[in-house]
Amino acid sequence: MTDTANLGLPFIEGGQAQKHVTHNEALRILDAAIQIAVLDRTRTAPPPGPAEGQRHVVGASATGGWAGQGNAIATWQDGAWAFLLPKPGWCIWSVADAIMLVFDGSLWRDLRNLALDNAAHLGVNTSADASNRLSVKSDAVLLSHDDVTPGSGDVRMALNKSAPARDAAMTFQSNYSARALIGLLGDDNFTFKVSPDAVTYRAALTIDKANGQASFDQSPKFSAFLNFDKYCTANIFTKVPFNNARHNDHNAFDAANNQFVAPVAGYYAFGFRVTFKANATVPTTLTAAIYRNGVELLDDTRVQTSSTLVSNKTMLQSQTLLKLAANDAISVWVLMESNDGYIAAAQNSFYGHRIA
Incomplete structure (x- = not known):
């Protein structure tokens, strides 16, 4: 063996004359091959006036003194071009491109483009x-x-889970503590959840995967009715004691006190229906109104009829939109003028929900 396997450095043979020549040749190769930084990598002809030690990667189809040296590292040494043939895995820095290159056996490859x-x-x-x-x-x-x-x-961007019972979600954190989740959370519906402490989560919005219907999970919704005939004294407003809830999401309807209590501030839609039932002589007028915190609201929430009242047939109904503060209580009251009477059982309703 006269040269080393990797860099091709010449060995000094025993008894060899002029050992310094072989030694200096090995030093020249080392100087060209170690810590390689080339000025560029696309040049196809030698540059004019090169400086000692100047290095380039020879481009494809090179001409002149570089002909046939494509991909080699050309180094200007002692007034002539010397060429190093790279091996797979050699790395160099290209000054012109400010990138690291690696030789794959055929081409110099940009490390940035190699797959990870x-x-x-x-x-x-x-x-x-x-x-x-x-x-x-x-x-x-x-x-x-x-x-x-x-x-x-x-x-x-795709988030893929293994099964419907798993999560495919995005988590939003505050100081590394989760406050909101968005995604397919434990099923295949699209859900928004929030949390005050990263422990208890509440679904704010759920969109059904099958039909696209949106459900506002935390929005209070109720529908109530009265299951007995409520006697009403003449000429005095009487609260209609709605005492049964057909549904009562988040328990905002208080059946014990016959009223809805707003859990949070916002805009709420309400509606009611009451049916008159006679006691003896019918009243001259039947009026119904919405009260907030025990006080009647403005006249636009009041409905009234002065037509001849017919037992179990005369009905009043109304709908309204109210802006409420948290803990505002909403109830329905009626007034029978001149004579007493009843609000008929079952033929009545009181309902509402938060809309914003």
Whole structure:
């Protein structure tokens, strides 16, 4: 063996004359091959006036003194071009491109374009771990359509879970404590959930996977009725004691006190229907109104009839939209003038829900 296997450095043979020549040749090769930084990688002809030690990757189809040296590393040494033939795995730095290149046996490849297949994890400006295999610390993250290849112009991000009972979700945190979840949470409906403490979560909005219907899960909704004839003294407003709830989401309807209590501030829609039942002589007028916190609201929530009242047939009904504060109580009251009477059992209703 006269040369080393990897860099081709010449050995000094025993009894060899002029050993310094062989030694100096090995030093020249080492100087060219170690810590390689080339000025560029696309040049196809030698540059004029090169400096001692100047290095280039010879481009394809090179001419002149570089002819036939494609992909070789050309180094100007002692007034002539010397060429190193790279082996697979050699790495160099291209000054002109400010990139690292690696030789794959045929071409110099940009490390930025090499696939990171099956990497255990990746951290950008932070450390990744077994749980967070991709970790990024940045003020912003941009995912854009591919205008380089180019692509289709679309951009999509997929979150895939193994089964309906699992989660495919995005988590929004405050100081690393979860406050909101969006996604397919334990089923295949699309759900928005919020939490004050990262322990208890409440669904704010659920969109059914089958029909696209949106359900506002935390919005109070109720429908109530009165199951007995309520006697009403003449000339005095009497609360209609709705005492049975057909439904009562989040228990905002208080059957014991015959009223709805707003759990949070917002806009609420209400409606009611009451049916008159005679005691003896019918009243001259029947009036119904919505009260807030025991006080009648403005006249636009009041309905009235002065036509001849017919037992079990005369009916009053109304709908209204109210802006309420938290804990405002809404109830329905009636007034029978001149004579007493009843609000008929079952032929009545009181309902409402929060809309915003």
